[in-house]
Amino acid sequence: MSGNQTNRTWQADLVARFPHLFDTEIHGQIRRPGFPEVGDGWKDLVQLAIERIAVAVSAAPDSLRITQIKSKFATIRIYWWAGPGFTDAMGDAVDEAVELAEARSACTCETCGEPGRLFKHGGWFLTACETYGKGKPVTNHRPEHENVHVTWRVIGATRTVRARHYIRGTDSFVDVDPSSLDLERKTSSWLASAAALAVMKGLLNTMAGTPARIAGRTTSSWPSPLMNWLTTTRSSSPSRKWPTTAPTNPNF
Numbered sequence: 001m002s003g004n005q006t007n008r009t010w011q012a013d014l015v016a017r018f019p020h021l022f023d024t025e026i027h028g029q030i031r032r033p034g035f036p037e038v039g040d041g042w043k044d045l046v047q048l049a050i051e052r053i054a055v056a057v058s059a060a061p062d063s064l065r066i067t068q069i070k071s072k073f074a075t076i077r078i079y080w081w082a083g084p085g086f087t088d089a090m091g092d093a094v095d096e097a098v099e100l101a102e103a104r105s106a107c108t109c110e111t112c113g114e115p116g117r118l119f120k121h122g123g124w125f126l127t128a129c130e131t132y133g134k135g136k137p138v139t140n141h142r143p144e145h146e147n148v149h150v151t152w153r154v155i156g157a158t159r160t161v162r163a164r165h166y167i168r169g170t171d172s173f174v175d176v177d178p179s180s181l182d183l184e185r186k187t188s189s190w191l192a193s194a195a196a197l198a199v200m201k202g203l204l205n206t207m208a209g210t211p212a213r214i215a216g217r218t219t220s221s222w223p224s225p226l227m228n229w230l231t232t233t234r235s236s237s238p239s240r241k242w243p244t245t246a247p248t249n250p251n252f
């Protein structure tokens with residue numbers, strides 16, 4: 001590392017370490033739409049996720065770009081695009097890295113990195129420890145749902161659900177029987193909207209002249225963050241390609 005260090009942040013250092021994951025050239029200029037926009041407490045989990053993603057795509061390092069890293073409903077979101085050379089096996093490994101980061105963010109204070117929980121402050125949610133928590137801790141009425149990470153996989157008309165409990169101490173998942181969580185009834189409306197979103201994206205892509213392409217994988221939060229749940233919808237398509245236009249992103 002060289003140059004002026006005075007304005008360096010961990011985010012800038014991370015982006016500099018993995019330029020092939022972050023740098024996008026637009027109109028001849030290097031942009032970094034994936035520049036992490038989360039609190040310092042999530043530094044370690046973001047770094048770990050990026051390191052895992054770099055390993056996952058090491059056979060084709062130029063096949064993936066991080067397009068956004070942010071906090072939404074008090075958990076992290078990591079969005080990405082895949083391009084030529086990207087394989088399904090890579091996709092599975094990247095998904096796993098992202099899901100581990102999401103699950104960890106749900107129980108890690110975004111300010112200091114200590115174990116945290118969900119708080120509601122006015123109309124906002126945050127994941128924080130007792131020191132940095134604001135407003136009221138959100139009580140989970142179903143303790144068995146605490147730190148349960150639910151993954152919806154929507155492939156065409158087929159959908160599968162996988163539920164896993166996140167173990168913070170080991171940064172790993174343990175499978176949970178989805179039928180024990182009463183998921184179907186509670187998620188029917190959410191799933192319908194997710195399916196509509198996938199159809200909409202396919203339609204937009206078709207309108208843009210690029211049929212048979214769905215924009216990578218879509219991560220969505222549970223409609224009610226009250227249960228501290230995380231859900232992921234994955235839309236798979238036969239081929240993943242770079243978008244012909246830049247992804248919609250306020251950072252561009």
Ligand SMILES: [Zn+2]
Pocket residue numbers: 041109110111112113114116128129130131132
């Ligand atoms: Zn804290």
